[in-house]
Amino acid sequence: MSIEGRGDAVGGRLRLGMVGGGQGAFIGAVHRMAARLDDRWVLAAGALSSDPVRARASALELGIAEDRAYASYQDMLAAEAGRADRIDAVAIVTPNHMHYPVARAALEAGFDVICDKPLTATVAEAEALADLVATSGRLFAVTYNYTGYPLIRQARAMVAAGAIGDIRVVQVEYPQAWLTEPIEQGGQKQADWRTDPARSGAGGCVGDIGTHAYDLARFVSGLEAEAILAELTTFVPGRRLDDNVGVLIRYRGGARGMLWASQVAPGNENGLRLRVYGSRGGLEWSQEDPNYLWFTPLGEPKRRITRGGDGASPEAGRLTRVPFGHPEGYIEGFANIYREIADALAARKSGGAVDPAVVFPDVADGLAGVRFVAAAVKSASAGGTWVPLA
């Protein structure tokens, strides 16, 4: 048993200010649970909706103090900047199109930022943010939350250590079913903005979940794409963005990959799955069964590595809260990102070095994801051609 993780705060809590995530939202509540699980964060302030009335009501409902229940993110940034007990970070959980203006404003106001994915709606915006992060020196996390699963950390460490040799093939997929019918036309809130180019950006499925898949493959394999070729398809009549995407990937160094993401695949729920094959072995992992990592050393039987169990590595163990056989899930994986951000901020406060094991996705990862979406849209628009990635 290799469990080093603790589910308890030791040494004080950080203050979080949230933008978006008010009544009826999905991902905001997830961020709050993730932040709360290890008791390292307190939700201190919020501008939880673009509607000022709903923003304040939502904040009060969540127990945020009256004077920190802001009507807008601008108000929040302005007021918090002047407080002695100012928030330690801004979490941005709005629809995609608002990521950029809020993140920019937060950075300019001197705040560290935690931003949901995809980073921005355009490459130019993402590059601007990356520049701003570099000049500001602020911490900037992008919640590609699937990188927070303990066994994903182990897979990444195993690849880096050569456990499967030189990587040849990377297969990643992310099928869902929930947009099989045009539910956005019935006003389903999650579907509504995700299928609206004005709020979601030029990518539909490719931006919403394709980026998760792309990022996870990068994160574990350590490889960067040289070029991609994408088929974006819209199967549901009337839908304005793609709902199915197939991508061929040429990685630098010669590895090859395929990426499939779909929101119209009945029988799938949240089927993010990664398989990486090298000259000496293979690794396989599925988000819906995240407590197991399947490792096949070439010429030996496949092995089931379990979170917290025999064979679990320190990289997995440090993000593990309960023993093997006691399943952890999506919230715990997400919480690991918040835990690591807290670790990084704590290290900075104390003047110490950040543990090198802390590897939550940052603005560079966010930029890579936006470039991927843009390249996929460009490839598809050109009829399916190879598009280089910077």
Add this chain to the structure above:
Amino acid sequence: MSIEGRGDAVGGRLRLGMVGGGQGAFIGAVHRMAARLDDRWVLAAGALSSDPVRARASALELGIAEDRAYASYQDMLAAEAGRADRIDAVAIVTPNHMHYPVARAALEAGFDVICDKPLTATVAEAEALADLVATSGRLFAVTYNYTGYPLIRQARAMVAAGAIGDIRVVQVEYPQAWLTEPIEQGGQKQADWRTDPARSGAGGCVGDIGTHAYDLARFVSGLEAEAILAELTTFVPGRRLDDNVGVLIRYRGGARGMLWASQVAPGNENGLRLRVYGSRGGLEWSQEDPNYLWFTPLGEPKRRITRGGDGASPEAGRLTRVPFGHPEGYIEGFANIYREIADALAARKSGGAVDPAVVFPDVADGLAGVRFVAAAVKSASAGGTWVPLA
């Protein structure tokens, strides 16, 4: 998609006082995460160790206020009883032998109680607590946490609604591997007290995990045992309590069951698994894969019901935080118990009725578990004979 659960507190937080669970403990940290996840509880006070120095240090480390970091549970009960902001409930997470005295004292001091399982070391103690609960009118929860899994709630509701007809066969098992070797002799803290009759009671494996299995079968099937016959075996040389148990169960009404629990089964981690078969269908569930419930209506293909997915019932939906395909796990299931206790306390405070869907295990369930352990020990001591259960 059927998600009604919220991971956010709405309407204020309750104050928890904890006994046990200090540095190095396992289940105390789990209780804290469970209490924290939905933001319905604040850890306000603690007597976290039988060692006064460690008790206070542990409490301060967790951010408990100086004046509520108690040196003993007696101190805590006495001091809290006099506070205007007194704790709303006492959580007991000590080794088994301390459950009774602490629970008794807490009830007598007028506190509601959340007690880990097994309830007590003897039937007499458990009966005394049940009486005290009845006379005191206090709420008393026993954290048979596996009953908190959403799909276990659905299974229970389906059985009650007749979805599988008259129950005939109940198969429950709970294999683990972690005591395959005599690690208690090396001082492993969790193994140490669990294999010590003075702290664990007369049952080893049967008390530690056999009771979980027994309770889960009762909870889902709605059946009570009429008689059991048990084989308790100690395989590891030098061990003082059983580490493997096989039980035949005769349920009232004619159903038959088997229960297997083991702590010496290499390849198993926390393999609690329940299968219930009736005249019209079958239900199957595994704790290590808790987001799926397998339902076979007689004469039809097996169906995979997923937490939050198509086919999920209201009983599951109300305890669900994230959508289908985003796995929830052990902590979330445990948190559902804490959420329901909060619901019950909130209802009492407001003078309203408790939602009938709130069905966390109570002192009667705790008593049933202790009677099961006692009967199993009696049966095994007699060489394997049938022992009636009250």
Add this chain to the structure above:
Amino acid sequence: MSIEGRGDAVGGRLRLGMVGGGQGAFIGAVHRMAARLDDRWVLAAGALSSDPVRARASALELGIAEDRAYASYQDMLAAEAGRADRIDAVAIVTPNHMHYPVARAALEAGFDVICDKPLTATVAEAEALADLVATSGRLFAVTYNYTGYPLIRQARAMVAAGAIGDIRVVQVEYPQAWLTEPIEQGGQKQADWRTDPARSGAGGCVGDIGTHAYDLARFVSGLEAEAILAELTTFVPGRRLDDNVGVLIRYRGGARGMLWASQVAPGNENGLRLRVYGSRGGLEWSQEDPNYLWFTPLGEPKRRITRGGDGASPEAGRLTRVPFGHPEGYIEGFANIYREIADALAARKSGGAVDPAVVFPDVADGLAGVRFVAAAVKSASAGGTWVPLA
């Protein structure tokens, strides 16, 4: 890849004479496919039904020569005994109650015998056959066909070699659903005789499939039961034999086991499953997924050994026809029994020694199975008491 098995006859075919298995029968057709698969046997003669007309018609339909399409087993034994090209073995695939008279007659006529299970309806009959085999020197196989699966052979070899240390716990189960309703009352042929004590013997479910489970546990573990305690239950109204059985087993040497067999468990098809745990590891196998053997060395991750794949042993390889990933199934496992019988007969013909790897079940195994059924019935009749096994 470790494949030594061949699906082709090399060196001539043996002649099989079959008793039972005519039109409408199930297991007779299975025996024929099993015999045919490796081209080691030719169906040369048959007395395929107790009805003389149907017997001959069935034989002709299968291509058996006119003069060897017998009206009764007595005719077949008499006529074949006098032929120069007489059959090499008699296969008995009748309902249970006919096993004994046919087997006895065949042995007395000097034939080698292949008999379906359970061997006989009573212990006395089984003992008489065992004696007759001993005195006659004839080969006598009992088709506990599940012992023919390649990975069951490997499991047996691994246990024998100490791969999992000293065996402590043996869990075997065999749930089915097909008798959940009283289909025998509607004349379903397979259900009809299996639920009729006159043709099936005193055991219903326990004799039909419980014996398979019991035999498989013996075969792999190498352990013999010292005593058993059984609950036999008849859940379906009007049924004359048990349809669910739970058994506790005390093995000689101290291991403990549980056996569950059921024919009233909706959601199960032919769920024979064996798990064996020792002081150094565990082995797990399921008949419905027979190409995988799960092996957990203590303190290491679980490994998936595949038939024909890396980790497959010679014991598995010699009974493997197609490579890893090309699933073999029930017929192939059954065919391995016929192949080994052919090997044994060929060795005897040539005066050579039988390969020690040839370990198909024999009359002793058949006798052990009948004793198990008798003891289970006795235990259950006495209200659930421990019954010693010779």
Add this chain to the structure above:
Amino acid sequence: MSIEGRGDAVGGRLRLGMVGGGQGAFIGAVHRMAARLDDRWVLAAGALSSDPVRARASALELGIAEDRAYASYQDMLAAEAGRADRIDAVAIVTPNHMHYPVARAALEAGFDVICDKPLTATVAEAEALADLVATSGRLFAVTYNYTGYPLIRQARAMVAAGAIGDIRVVQVEYPQAWLTEPIEQGGQKQADWRTDPARSGAGGCVGDIGTHAYDLARFVSGLEAEAILAELTTFVPGRRLDDNVGVLIRYRGGARGMLWASQVAPGNENGLRLRVYGSRGGLEWSQEDPNYLWFTPLGEPKRRITRGGDGASPEAGRLTRVPFGHPEGYIEGFANIYREIADALAARKSGGAVDPAVVFPDVADGLAGVRFVAAAVKSASAGGTWVPLA
């Protein structure tokens, strides 16, 4: 339970003449087991090797009569054409490059043909064979054996009946590991010819297993590709043909597909897997677990349809030999092709119509596969461009 299939010949056996498949070959032995399983075929003649000495020795070893153990396929065709008891069909199980000349000669000699896949090494050859079949009126089967699995038949029937609505997405994959290292350089016979363009054709992995995947997707979906785009990669140094292939497929009518085949993916054995998604549901099937078909009607829980079980269709039932829960596998699926060919030949002999359920792959399917390989090679050679398919 829906089992109509019989494992016994009724009404006579057909005579098979085999070309290729002598000592040391793999697929020839598979064809023989497949032909033998249902007792519908007798191996009557053979030219089992291109080496005349080995050809005759192999034939005699298999029990072929002296005068039909031919030294060459030319000899076999010439001699058999003149016999009264001439063979009913020629089975071609040679390396790929010999398929064309042997098939041509067999057709020209008036024989029905059963040919392994891929049909030929070039499109021109395949077209020539298709023409010859048309003019000759001979039966011509191509052993895309995976179409013989009962539940693949059911999937095809369900798609055709609209059970999943309009097809949108087809995902097919076929990963293996066995060529991860350059075993052809060590003389492994199976690897040797498969990686040799002179014997295998222009496609390596894409021809050997990619065609199986492509054919299976066509067979089940009923869709034809309009254009494909392929990445063929050779990862193993020194290898002369591709060992990994990724393909994007545009189906006529608008569906989209992806195909991945690899022989360098450690942890995979023979991982052919098909997933088809439509506007009303999804179907999923894996060759390594072939007795289950997963069906998700939109908005309902996923269902596990089992071969022979509740939910199995007549299309599956007619090719089923043993009941649910008794796994059938690769050989049985292959045998279904031989059974259907026998059915078709028997119908022709008797002047009756062939059962419309008989849908074994024919020369058109073979041609489609060869066109796919050619288009994939062309696309890859051009750097990854879209190539139309006729």
